Amino acid sequence: MPLILNDRIEKTPWDSHVFGIETYEIKTLNQGVMDEVLKAPGHYTIKVHPLSSKKILHDNGFYYCDTLIEPYCSKRKFVKWEDAQADITQKMPLKDLLKISHGSYLHGRFHRDFNIDPKLADVRYDNWLKELYGKGRVLSLIYAGELAGFFAYSGNKILLHALGAKHQGRGLAKFLWSAACDRLFAEGHEEITSSISAINSAALNLYISLGFRFRNSCDVYHRLVT
Ligand SMILES: CC(C)(COP(=O)(O)OP(=O)(O)OC[C@H]1O[C@@H](n2cnc3c(N)ncnc32)[C@H](O)[C@@H]1OP(=O)(O)O)[C@@H](O)C(=O)NCCC(=O)NCCS
Structure with missing residues (x-):
């Protein structure tokens, strides 16, 4: 189970163990969370609906990596x-x-x-x-x-x-x-x-x-x- 940092960002210790840096998954997308991200070095992941606006992500330095399907x-x-x-x-x-x-x-x-x-x-x-x-x-x-x-x-x-x-x-x-x-x-x-x-x-x-x-x-x- 992910270690919950707060209800908006979770640590992913299995990835930080491999990559040698803190790794996180963002669960809630808003500017307040983006501001938190900037304060803590590490690698961040966020999964978003393909039809949602990506502007806030681009404005805050996030880049596209993949599209997952189930x-x-x-x-x-x-x-x-x-x-x-x-x-x-x-x-x-x-x-x-x-x-x-x-x-x-x-x-x-x-x-x-x-x-x-x-x-x-x-x-x-x-x-x-x-x-x-x-x-x-x-x-x-x-x-x-x-x-x-x-x-x-x-x-x-x-x-x-x-x-x-x-x-x-x-x-x-x-x-x-x-x-x-x-x-x-x-x-x-x-x-x-x-x-x-x-x-x-x-x-x-x-x-x-x-x-x-x-x-x-x-x-x-x-x-x-x-
Ligand atoms: C996914 C994987 C198991 C499929 O096995 P494979 O031997 O490559 O595939 P097959 O030859 O059995 O073909 C499966 C189907 O995909 C098609 N296909 C095979 N390679 C393809 C390619 N590069 N692009 C498009 N279609 C392809 C085949 O035509 C076949 O379709 P059909 O039954 O309608 O003819 C194999 O590619 C693999 O191990 N990939 C690396 C690991 C991976 O990606 N795992 C999935 C995520 S965990």
């Missing part, structure tokens, strides 16, 4: 693709999953932020995968007996997922994701959701092929105060 799919709408060679297991070692994960999230907001070292952005996602693995929330995706990717989730929410380079671009993802989503529905969830960058065309097309639709888009802005 894929969602009910059990009824789910399209399951079957391939006898696609399988899931929880037994693969973390180090093998990290090899696949490391450097995979180029579409993410931290990789697109020119103020963040991309190597540290990679570490952020490595750490997140380690944490989820420790909680038993990572499925390994196996194709033809070989580790092809992973699928990390919490409850009904898909949090991180990737295929290794060798298995990408071959139309295999829909079979592997079918097996993993099927597992989530079998656990009793009526709906599965996720969050992806709107520019991640491969992920977007993958979700469409599985019957997902999209909602709750938001624009993500950052600011570094030195």
